[in-house]
Amino acid sequence: MSVRLRPWPHSLAGQMALLIALALFVAQAINFGLILRDRAGFRLAQATRPVATRLADALDREARGGRAIESGRGRVRRVAADPIPLGLERHPEVATELRSQLAEQGVTVGRIDTGFRSGDGRPADAEERSRRRGRVHEEHAGDELLIAVEQPGKGWLTVSVPWPQNSRRLLLALLSQTLILYIIVLLPVLWIVRRLSRPLRDLRRAAERFSPGDAGPPLAVAGPDDVAALIEAFNALRRRVGAMLDEKDRMLGAIGHDLRTPLAALRVRVESVEDDNDRLRMADTIAEMNRTLDDILSLARLGRPSEPETEVDLAALVDAVVEDFRDLDAPVAFEEADRLRMRLRPALIRRAVRNLIENAVKYGEAAEVRIAAWTDRVAIVVADRGPGIPDDRLADVFDPFTRLETSRNRETGGIGLGLALARAIVREAGGDISLVNRAGGGLDATITLPRRG
Template sequence: MGLPGRLLAILLLVATIDFVANSIVLDRANDFALREDDAARMAEHLTIAYRVIERTEPANRSVVARELSTERFSVRWSAQPDTLPTTVSLTRLRAQVLAFEPDLGKVDLRMHLLPLRGQGDIGGSMTLSDRSYLTFRTFSRSAWTLNLGRVGQTVLPTALLALLAWFLFRTTLRPLATLVQATRRVGSAQPQSLPETGPAEVRELIHAFNAMQLRIHELLARGSQTLLAIGHDLRTPLARLQLRLDNAAIDPAAHQEMSRDIDEMRDLLASLQVFVESGDDRTAQQRIDVAAMVQTLVDAASDRGADAVYAGPDSLDMVARPVAVRRSVSNLIENALHYGGNVRVAVRDRGDLIEIEVADDGPGIPDDQLEEVLQPFVRLDNARSRDTPGMGLGLPIVHRAIRSENGRLHLRNAPQGGLRATIRLPRVPD
């Protein structure tokens, strides 16, 4: 059933329940009666009020009506019909009162159940001989059961509608929430077809999404294979070029420049291969001790004489692809040492997330280029000198690898200087 059909079914069900609730209240009102002594007392009050007001001059009737009123029985006279907020007629109670005072049947006695306003539960009116009207209100504990029924008549359909609406939205939005999570993984992980559940419109949307992510994956895979093939094919001519250069009788300075160009092209091809493979890791995720892994990388840098410090727990488990995590943290450490001269690495447990922060005291990155440097082959102006190694793929490799783990890489400049690169990974993948 589609979403409009579900909404229509809910509305029909609520209308049916409302009709049944109304019918129950009406039936109970028609059968409502007071105890014999209470009914006799009410009939007596109504008869006295009618006879006194009937014999009073119209100019004085309002005053006399107030004098006849008590806390439990109030009377009001008016020349025009008094509009009472009535709900249902009390048929049996009227017959019960008329049984004690039959003359009240000649004055068009009407009796109703009044709303809950603290002014009485039973109300009604009588018509005087001059076509003026006498209205009354009286309090009865027995009528509270009917009032509770009236409350239920209003609350029950509303509560049911709210419950059904909550259920409808929950069942409808559950596949949509799954779809939102899946859209964040498109292009960064192996495609997984979502179950086509929910209303017809949602099923069609999920079906289209499944087809779309397969096409996107095929396009990305084809592009990656093309880049890897080009890189592989270029290694052979580069090797021949290096061999011919070594055997050529040319100026040593020119030989050195040309050799450096060839080495730079080899580094570019190697970095390109790592970049492509960083987002296409098909190894299974496994439980790893990320704290021990990061400590090992920091200790290795420190053993080389680098200013590297680790802060965090000795052990912290998570589920991820170890190659992707190790490569990402290693790249960030090397980047920090190269541009900042030192590195401080912290691992933090954030509940469902694992946070790894790599900080340095270098010049940082201009704020307007923090997002740009995550794109492939982007190098900052002060790093474009040919004396500066790198192909502009270090941070993009990290960004791509972390995305494949459903994580996020965030870059920011510290107020006191230096770059802060923060990796946030789910402790357990979705």
Template sequence: MTGPPWLRDTIARRFALTIIVVIGLVFALANGAALLAGDWVRPSARGMGLVDRINDIVLLLEAVPPAGRQVAAAAVADGSFRVDVQAPGSAGAVSLDAAAHRQPPQPEVFAPEHGRQRLVLRLAGGSATTADRSVLDTGVGAGPGSYVLAVEVQDGGWVVFTAPTRFWGLDQKARNGIKLAVLTLTVIGISVAAAYQLSRPIRRFTEAVRRFGNDPRAAALPVAGPVELREAVRAFNAMQAKIQAFVSDRTAMLAAISHDLRTPLTKIRLRGEFIEDDDQRARLFRDVDDMQAMVDSALAFFRDDLQDEEVTTFDFPELLRTIADDYADQGHPVAYDGLDNLVHRGKPFALKRAFTNLVDNAVKYGHAPELELRCREDTVVVAVRDSGPGIPTTAFEEVFAPFYRLERSRNRATGGVGLGLTSARSVIQGHGGSITLHNRESGGLELRVTLPA
């Protein structure tokens, strides 16, 4: 896509849009939570019943003679607020009366009753004017941050209620804690969702690379995502196509060479019939048979590599029991221990060839072969054991090399041509698995195959 950089679907643009969306959602959710929880977090004085309580106190003090009002006020006060009385005509009463006329109506406080005036002031953050501050200093003595409610009584005096802090509803620390918790949870939730969304194309690309590493015939990755990632995917697909073509051509060429070797081997055998020395003729035929076996094994290996079997579901334990039964029919019993049923997804014929090669090694080079199948979390583990002599740890990796044999004589009576483990590992790695070797403490060798569940 061509056009201005800010219109192109780039990683930088996605990050910028994500940050903008996160900030907007954080503010929206925080304000929404504050509105929804307003009555619970910061209820009004009327909603908490304070207005009715104050009204009852005012009515009580009006019924008391002026001389005894201060004593009565001290008696009705509690630890949350203080009650003071300003006598009619006093300096405090005159100042409060003037301040009440300057102040607009307060919706939080009950409406005037019986001609009473109401004065609501709060000394916090400059919310009170200079004149109102002087009134409070003169008539009340309230400190900064205080909440003040002054109510005029019928004889012209005033009853002043003073609270140093807002004691109704949650306190400031609790409100700040709730706001911080809401913001934190919102940021974490949106950030996790945004990070997951942004990293999804990269995860797909990583999975495609891993899949290609296990299976060179894997399908090409769809071109999607931001511009930078799409360019990387195109380059990866081009590289994958070239590697697949190279591997396919090489395999086809080697298979053709192995096939063409059959003709000269047949001619050598025919010419060997004219050798008069029986001993020399027998040696030549043995060598021809060994070469023929190597050619046949190589052809089978390359033919399997060229085949593209469809992935399907199958019963894994049944596949292993079939291999054990086949060897039992040949007079080589193979014990099976493990799960009775396990539905697995893969290429059953290829896996059967691979495990047949592993069991074949256990039969040829050891005795009392065993098969074990276990499922561990997200993996399937198959163990092929024998009670033979084992192999040196230095040869654990070498035995997987093509045509490698621990027994160097190349005598077919003591083993194959050295392609069994190579072919088995190729199939297992093509399924995203691995194969490792371990010498058993009780004697013998264990080949452990791990496959994705």
């Protein structure tokens, strides 16, 4: 099994910690660069200023007739040729700075050569220099830099000065400082961010669990002022949604009552029609209007069901629905199933199963109903023998008031709410409905419910 790595954290605490860690790392890198630059400047000044002073003093004393610069003694010595061996490590930045220092003191010189010599007396050849570039040097007391200054027409002047190497202690000090900063800064930040994200996480969970019929206690207000204000706004929004749904239920109840009263009066008046065909047609129209009204009100009230969940035998419930159709001589068959105890809203599930069977009888000639059970789910399959539905329109038939002209027409009745209502009922119970065309013809409508005892 492949594991997908996420280089960038998705949580608020993780992103804050990573950003602060990167900022501290960049700041420490800049600080380290500045320290190295200052150390290099200090080391350069430490090497050139005393040398420039010594050379200027020695040349001045010699020019005034004082002690001459000799080759065998003194800090400044005179030699005939450049005394720096070719194998030593050069430092051209020292030569450039020393020339500038000497020019400020009025001393004009020719070439300036340098060479580093380690404390053990061995020259820093190319191989040794390569090793030095790959590691941090320890500071040796005997390390020195040889400086040779050409005095045109008079030979070379040589001076030796200490030349400290980069110390590992500096790097360790900076690493220790960085670690202390991470501990001092990151730990409080992580604590603060976790304290901030906890009420946000509770708010997200409350929003995910929210349902129109949920009348639970409001979410506890916690966290900083901004987060607390957000939680209070969510609680107020939930109260407003509940009040709007209550008002909608009252309005739908009034509409249903006001419409059923004239329909009942029409049903009574229809009985006085003498023509039997007209009377039956008018009665069927009124009955269809009542069914349409029931479907519309049921669909509008879903999400706030008044029926509680009870433990029922699902197999017996489906068998009872099938028996209702058999009593009307409808071609409906049921494959007997074992007892299946589940917690659900029986009236709503019965309504969903009845709508599927009714569609199968109307548009598929007959219905065959069966139940399949697994450890975690239950499926109620309603199969018909009709022409099926085009694959690109299978999702469209679940939209309210949608009717496919190729397989539904005005003579079959209905306004396209059966499947929409059935799916809304099943989804409210935590399941779903799927439609699949069979290879040999016909359509399978399957209600899948989570198995809860």
